[in-house]
Amino acid sequence: MINPPYTATGFVVGALVGLTGIGGGALMTPILILLFGIHPAVAVGTDLLWASMTKTGGTLAHALSRSVDWRITGWLVAGSAPAAATTLFVLSHVHNVVDAESQLITTVLGFVLILTAIALLFRQYILDCFVARVGELEERPARILTVLLGAAVGVFVTLSSVGAGAIGVTALLVLYPRLPTVRIVGSDIAHAVPLTLVAGLGHWILGSTDWSMLGSLLIGSLPGIAIGSYASGRVPDWVLRSILATTLVCVGGRLIL
Helix, strand or coil: CCCHHHHHHHHHHHHHHHHHCCCCHHHHHHHHHHCCCCCHHHHHHHHHHHHHHHHHHHHHHHHHCCCCCHHHHHHHHHHHHHHHHHHHHHHHHHCCCCCHHHHHHHHHHHHHHHHHHHHHHCHHHHHHHHHHHCCCCCHHHHHHHHHHHHHHHHHHHHHHCCCCCHHHHHHHHHHCCCCCHHHHHHHHHHHHHHHHHHHHHHHHHCCCCCHHHHHHHHHHHHHHHHHHHHHHHHCCHHHHHHHHHHHHHHHHHHHHC
16 A cells, blocks of 8 residues: 655655665665654665665666676675674564664664765765875775675664665775776665665564555655656755765764764
């Protein structure tokens, strides 16, 4: 059964994702928790499956345009898949503990939202500092750090549904400064599909998925993403980044406190 408020939310978040390229988890999950009062675990679990479905189309588009570096995607998955499974195992042991699961998820979500805002606002500064102090990494250390990055993102995404967007892209730009940005973004989106699917199915097994809400969100988000993508070149990037970063800091602080 279609729920109009959820469909409208899906449309707005989808439009913002299309406009900015920022993962919907940073927007969708906090809205579901703070605006609709959804249990944090259900909000995260439902959003993860929503992300896996919406990003599949993006991955196909990038794959057809040959803008995915499958080696980098594979290294990320090598770290994120075991990390996601381990995190789900931990969640299964606190799943029935009153308030423990909710507190863990909301705290991690708040911190990751603030980290996402920092990555949005200071991406170029972070990249310049790394290049000036470290320079370009050789392939072996870059590969090892990519696997470790995947593990960190796997934990963040499984707990909060956030982390594979701005944080992942910023870190990959640091590790692979010579790689075109479009291939960095394509590789990151391709990695997000199996990660969010594994994490989302794990939450489903734990009983943390609302399929009716998921359907309503998808009905709104798919046209929203299309419209946002069409309008993306008509809004200054710095304006969108500033508004998003400010919003994420405020929401992240609200969740932590």
